[in-house]
Amino acid sequence: MTEPRLKFVNCLDSTGLHRMAYWEWAGPHVDAPVLVCVHGLSRQGRDFDALARALSARWRVVCPDVVGRGHSDWLRQPAGYQIPSYIADMVALMARLDVAQVDWVGTSMGGLIGLGLAALPRPEGVPSLIRRLVLNDVGPAIRYDALERIGSYLGKAPRFASLADGAAYLRSISEGFGPHTDEEWLALSTPLFREEGGQWRLHYDPAIALPFAAVTPAVAAAGEAALWSAYDALRCPTLLIRGADSDLLSAETARLMTQRGPGARLVELPGVGHAPTLVHDDQIAIVRDFLGS
Structure with missing residues (x-):
């Protein structure tokens, strides 16, 4: 399968229901193990196209658009743009997929969602919801200056005369992703944009920035303690x-x-900052070898 199918699952929030979109790459057979790949703060599920194509020979790969991003609904109450709410949506997704356990690849925010899901208390003798966990450039302690850098552009929702201009803008704020060819960068950028009235804009809810902007050093410190736990x-x-x-x-x-x-197990990638895109063959091989071991 070279292209994924777009599907939706209904999720509950404090105001009612919202739909979460997810991209599904069929595995080699109906009972193939499930791999869930979850993106960073302002990204979307198609970030994992290269990884999913490579791993769908063995896994049924599912790549959600976290609510407020991509093809998912925008929340009526922006306060819901929080990790605990995202974890609840992923529980609904697993129920929809009818699986008791998944492998997980999470980039940045997606890693924190996976961390929270894997740490949920379970009855004695019942295994974790996650069999193997890949945390892509994220951990319990997050540098506050990096949060300030991300906050400087999050939610600004600029518009561009062309898709190429939009992709160039993303490249200017995403140097940490590491070197990519123009073709690779356009493939990573295109799903993030929608055309409206002859202009192109990033397709996520600008309100995702509101809870993020409320994070102070004290709040971050309290969150760090909870994440380490x-x-x-x-x-x-x-x-x-x-x-x-x-x-x-x-x-x-x-x-x-x-x-x-x-x-x-720690693997460091030279010449890359926050965060590796898992597009290149060497990065894909690291994930494949760990999940398949």
Whole structure:
């Protein structure tokens, strides 16, 4: 299968229902294991096209558009744009997929969602919802200056005269993604835009920036304590991928993650910051080898 199918699942929030879109790449057979790949803060599920194409020979790959992004609905109450709400949506997705356990690849925000899902308390003897977890350039401690950098452009929703102009803008604020060819960058950028009245705009709800803007150093510190507690509760094999130049995940936090909780296996990628795109063959091989081991 070279292209995914777009599907939807109904999810509950404080004001009613919203639909979450997800892209499904059929596996080699009906009972193939499920791999869920979840994107970063202002991205969408098609970020994982290259990874999904490569891994769909073995896995049924599912790539959600987290609510407020891509083809998913926008929330009526922006306060719902929070990790706990996203975790609840993923529980609904797993019920829709009719699977008891999945493998998980999460980039940045998607990694935090996976961390929270894997740490949910379970009855004795019942395995975690996640069999193997890949955290892509994210951990319990997040550098506040990186949050400020992301907040400087999040929710601004600029418009562009052409798709090429929009892609160039994204490239200017995404240097941490590392080197990509023009073709690779256009493939990563195109699904993020919608054309309206002859102009192109980023297709996510600008209101996702509102809860993000409310994060203060004190709030971030409290969240870090909660995330470390969740991380220490993990029992699933965990792979941590870190861009060696990342401004969000420090080398010290990554080191601690190899010593605490599940004792993550750490792979650092030179010449990349926040966050590796998992587009290139060497990065795909790292994920494939870990999930298949």
